[in-house]
Amino acid sequence: MDARWNEGSTDAWKLWEEIMPLGYKGSYQRVRAYLREKRTSPRPVPARPPSPRAVAGWILRHPDTLDESEQLQLKAVRMHCPELDALTCHVRSFAVMLTERQGKRLPDWLDAVITDLTLPWGSGVVEGHVNRIKMLKRQMFGRAGFPLLRKRVLMP
Incomplete structure (x- = not known):
């Protein structure tokens, strides 16, 4: 049951x-x-995932400055998302490259980042629709309200 x-x-x-x-x-x-x-009966409350801002802060900070709970949370995030794991590795290697003044490694680092973090999909279609809506709105020069904009967007 x-x-x-x-x-x-x-x-x-x-x-x-x-x-x-x-x-x-x-x-x-x-x-x-x-x-x-x-x-x-009370149901167990699932732990809230960390905010994107918190994760970005953990990735961008030096690993030695993270306290133990932040290190554990970052480790969990990296285990669940291979893209964030790759990003963390690239950010840390870039920091080493900057602090140790190893500029000659930059082309290889860029190639590795492009290989690891370029995804097979893009937001081009959505951006095209947003661009079209903005163009329609500019053409109306603020003379009409939302109902006319809605009609112009929905009608081809």
């Missing part, structure tokens, strides 16, 4: 009808009481 509850089935009558042919000898009221208890 717990598996069905986790799947989203919360109707006591339907659950009782499902488990009766499987050999359940209890009453409908017992199933209903069990589900009422599950509904009212």
